[in-house]
Amino acid sequence: MTEEKTSTKKEGALSEVKGHLEALTTGFKYFIDPHRMTLDYPAEAMELPKNYRGFFKLVDDKCIGCSLCEMVCPSNAITMLQLPPAAPKSSVPSASQVEPQPQTQPQAQAQAQPQAKPQVAVAQSQSQRPRKRPLVDWGLCIFCYFCVDVCPTEAFETSNVHDISYFEESEYRPTFDGFLRVPASPSRGAKRVVAKTDPNKGIRYEEVGRGDGK
Numbered sequence: 001m002t003e004e005k006t007s008t009k010k011e012g013a014l015s016e017v018k019g020h021l022e023a024l025t026t027g028f029k030y031f032i033d034p035h036r037m038t039l040d041y042p043a044e045a046m047e048l049p050k051n052y053r054g055f056f057k058l059v060d061d062k063c064i065g066c067s068l069c070e071m072v073c074p075s076n077a078i079t080m081l082q083l084p085p086a087a088p089k090s091s092v093p094s095a096s097q098v099e100p101q102p103q104t105q106p107q108a109q110a111q112a113q114p115q116a117k118p119q120v121a122v123a124q125s126q127s128q129r130p131r132k133r134p135l136v137d138w139g140l141c142i143f144c145y146f147c148v149d150v151c152p153t154e155a156f157e158t159s160n161v162h163d164i165s166y167f168e169e170s171e172y173r174p175t176f177d178g179f180l181r182v183p184a185s186p187s188r189g190a191k192r193v194v195a196k197t198d199p200n201k202g203i204r205y206e207e208v209g210r211g212d213g214k
């Protein structure tokens with residue numbers, strides 16, 4: 001009985017040593033083989049299709065707050081925020097910035113008409129309304145792009161950035177300002193390759209350029 005146990009232990013130890021040697025040999029082989037399958041990520045990365053569904057961002061000016069994106073989202077990843085009114089654009093000159101122009105008498109009469117006041121009031125009240133804006137939770141998003149497709153004003157700008165990782169679970173939920181930009185990919189500017197089948201080597205990678213910087 002004791003001899004049997006000793007023999008089983010020896011076999012187990014030999015098997016472990018054999019396994020380790022095989023693993024080391026395989027690792028060494030792929031270390032020196034220039035046609036190994038692994039990529040030197042993030043210096044090298046696969047070229048993705050043009051329509052690859054990656055992270056996207058909101059273009060604030062285009063959003064009309066209709067909530068269609070929230071309604072269509074199958075994973076409840078979108079929350080509509082109530083934001084304060086947008087700050088007035090500095091490009092719009094204030095009354096004090098506009099230089100007074102010499103006026104003809106009919107123009108002066110037209111400006112004196114009372115109907116000009118309601119138009120100004122409507123524009124002001126629109127700019128003072130709270131804004132409804134979507135915010136995505138990347139931890140829930142399944143990148144189906146239903147929201148992108150349904151948006152009537154094309155307010156989402158898409159990218160093929162997909163290789164983002166976070167340390168904390170809370171980081172999956174960006175702030176509104178964070179949702180106005182696509183997260184920077186670690187493989188930005190990396191050598192892009194595509195896989196080609198090769199009758200001798202199985203698969204080889206061909207360089208097709210550099211990452212587009214997104």
Ligand code: SF4
Pocket residue numbers: 072073074075076077078136140141142143144145146147148
């Ligand atoms: S892409 Fe994400 S946020 Fe948009 S509808 Fe699909 S799951 Fe929802």
Ligand code: SF4
Pocket residue numbers: 062063064065066067068069070132133134150151152153154155156
């Ligand atoms: S992003 Fe598009 S669909 Fe969503 S609220 Fe804004 S306008 Fe509507």
